Amino acid sequence: MSNMLDYEKERKEFQWNVPEFFNFAGDVVDRWAENPDKLAMLWVDEQDQEIRRTFKDFKERSNRLANLLMEQGVRAGDVVILIMPRYIEWWETFLACLKVGAIVSPGTVQLTSKDLAYRIQTAQSVAIISDVKTANKVDEIKQELSSLKLKIAVGEPKEGWLHYQTEMENHSTEFAVVKTRSDDGAILFFTSGTTGNPKMTLHTQVSYPYAHFVTGKYWLDLNPADLHWNLSDTGWGKAGWSSLFGPWSMGAALFVYHETRFSTKRCLELLQKYPITTFCGAPTNYRMLVLEDLSQYKFPTLRSCTGAGEPLNPEVIETWRKATGLTIRDGYGQTETVLVIGNFPCVPIRPGAMGKPAPGFEVEVIDDTGAVLPPGKEGDIAIKVLPQRPAGLFKEYWQEPERTQHCFRGSWYITGDRAVKDPDGYFWFVGRTDDVILASGYRIGPFEVESALIEHDAVAESAVVASPDDLRGEIVKAFVVLTDGYQPSPQLVKELQDYVKKVTAPYKYPREIEFVDALPKTVSGKIRRVQLREMEWSKKSKK
Template sequence: MIKSLHRQTLEVKRKLGTFLISKNICYGLHGYTTSAPNNFHDYESLKKLYNPEVPKYFNFAKDVLDTWTEREKSGKKYPNPAFWWVNDRDDEVKWSFEEIGHHARKVANVLCGPCNLQKGDRVLLILPRIPEWWLVNVACMRTGTVLIPGTSQLTAKDILHRLHTSKAKCVITDDSMAPALDSVAPKCSFLKAKVLVSQHNRHGWMNLGELSRMVSSDHECVDTKSNEPMTIFFTSGTTGTPKMTEHSHCSFGIGLTVNGRYWLDLTERDVLWNTSDTGWAKSAWSSVFAPWIQGACVFVHHMPRFQTTTVLKTLSHYPVSTFCTAPTAYRMLVQEDLSRYQFQNLKHCLSAGEPINPEVMGKWKTYTGLDIYEGYGQTETVLIAGTFKGMKIKAGSFGKPSPAYDVQVVDDAGEVVSSGTEGNLAIRVKPQRPFSLFTGYTDDPERTAQCFRGDFYLTGDRGVMDEEGYLWFVGRSDDVILSAGYRIGPFEVENALIEHAAVAESAVVSSPDPVRGEVVKAFVVLTPAYKSKDRDQLTIELQKHVKKVTAPYKYPRKIEFVEQLPKTVSGKIRRVELRNKEWGRH
């Protein structure tokens, strides 16, 4: 399908002179436009400026994307395409908003026609970073079908779980995942349509490219209420069975204004490259909603695997102004000789997914001159907290609460604790629940109810708020280690370990101890240069190192050297697996 899209694609440059106005409703900052830099005098001003309206009906494809299209048709000239896709073979796709709409309307007609889907039906989408992924996203919005993204790293067992849990009536994937789907499809009688994105046909599958060429590009977007379901993300399963996290049309479609306007600091002149996998909420955050709300260009490099040299060359050769990636990626990038590259267009770097090491932030700034602005959020939310442009950066802190939420640190009873006191990171939901919070865990009211305590939604993370309102991550609620009366967050120990040249990666969990109840244990992956070193001597050296870097009581009394760490399909370390192993749980 990509080749046919190449032939149809025209390069249209665009520039939007307004922030986000659809009809007479402004979704965002009243009276502010993207033609001016997003400069704020102080944090309190930033909070006061955020005042989005939520209408009764809202559909991102209609109220945002179609509005940009109309402005393009009015003769506006724009500096960048709305969507810019490249790969390692020098293939390239550039779409204007008008072209995105043209192709997405065709896909919408495929969903409504050959696939026979109705509003509210669920669609499981498993595709890598190819243009069709974005078209299906928009097509699902247009048809009112509920999108369920999944990563291409899912196994057949994972797919079967997602299908059975969601009762999805349609699945869309490519050649690489089709065999896994075929192996489980006979167990899913509710599955009505299997759609393949491929240059080839497969028995029992409809071909998206062929069908798209046959259908009309005329499609009337359905009316969707703001609170109707738009998408479902399965959580990463870091601490248990993945849950279906449901978001409405407004929670992401309007709520992610706070990400694009404040944290990503985007204008219509920016080109944003977010490296997140297409199966996770961060891809919706920064590869769909936040940039297109701001009229910015979504840049995509189709990398089957994260390759540092490819990333650095891409940042050098393309006009990427805003770069967002995971802490693990930055750790890999700073190991390269960054002096060989020049990032002439890069001006804003961000990190999310899990806390980033201050040492990595320092190295990145030394080589590039750019700070890394950390953000914190969840599948269940938009940006919860972040370091925004103009704010002082405190290494190790992920910043202050975003304007979208009243974020507090509370005890187990839901009472706000004093500054400097560790507690549960929480979002106030009473007397008024934020519209940008997830609707709930689909078909799981019990686990949904467990997230709320008193007036707050509990994130499941532990943290501290200092006297200036900065938030500091301690760890997941069930990752915190209680040893001889001390509460120890794994991240701080991992942070100390990563500073040692021997450590490529580490995971810290509790381990049983007859005297202390539990102690800190570190699972360590060694760098190549240290793999042949004496392990007993390395253990002592690493323990001494941690004692110097952080509070002595936090050092790992046990260290086990491993070849790799167990991770979720999104790349997050599954400490729960290591912890269960230590405690003999199954």
């Protein structure tokens, strides 16, 4: 039975009811731990080793680490950098930091020494807890890290670092969780902008840990009997959404697969082998999965599939539905928010649409003055923050009041994405504000062109950007990754161009197509259009 049966009724009756004090580790995880047998995680690695952990295990192990952190001088409000692959210790550490009131700053294992130096210095981090590979990178720059007082390495013992596994055994499983206020800082994400250094996005105890119950309840549609698998890397916001706060708010168990790189065949085998009920992936993952022969697999327990990170192409949704009987439900939010727009189980899906606003959020498409636009008009996606600010919105860009202020227009928070709302209240994504292409006076969103291209059998993936043009100002240029069996040729360029003209409006077709082996992506699987665009503009400016 779904958690929401009547969308309009739920939205109307929804109230945030934010408590004065809140601590996710103490108030949610430790509460589920009252049932000593309740499964919290089924962890599997590439060698098929399986580890099962209960909520009671996580309570006791995070208590041990919390005692160690306190003993080492970590206090409420201190920033702790957390970087490791999908080790069980990532979850233990996150909970322990919350229990002592520290601010967790997660990062991906792909960060370089330079990235690490920037983060540790900017956030004035007092501690880092990481895998040994990351610890080696930190040691390369240790003379630059004056704020760092505590270093803990997970895995092999390392000179100059406390050894996680050894230290844990020396500390008590009892710990009095620090009483944290709802508006106390809890998480600090470094989120990449299109230019310059990453911004520091500060979340409070409620804006992510508490408010993600909206994500878990309404969009992921989880309950305590579910086994939920999210493909996300631990280093980005989506892990908070779908690998921690969303599922555990609802008491669902996590399926975690620790792998060095994503394998489509292995992914499908695991979905077939384990009793996974709900599955969440980035569009990149799904685009790769539908290239496999899905008829060879059966997913007997799977009942729900969701996608987030960037919009999902209708063609991919349809291929997956034909093979599995399940429709991938797209969801929209940012590192700065919880789920704010989504396709919910009780709402009819329009393939390619972002869906409708989540309970607890008033979302509209607005113009430059802050006025709500009528259906069919493109504008900025905005979240109402006055007179009442919803719980699931970040507190600020840390130490950057001007940048924070720049995100607000009147009573609205501006997401930086553009969309059109249809007469029935569905949102349709156009693109990032800076991704929209202006060609001969027409505004063209890259997503629509990419979705048209991917419908063609030759196209595995595509990215569409603006390319400078003397006559038109900008033209549409597509970077295309071909499926197996297709070769680049002028004939194929023309065939793809004609196909897009037929599927979309003629003026939207890509006037240039470049075939590439792979597209540049962020660690979260989002296509880095900005990189392609900058490359394109610098290349043509040199001519």
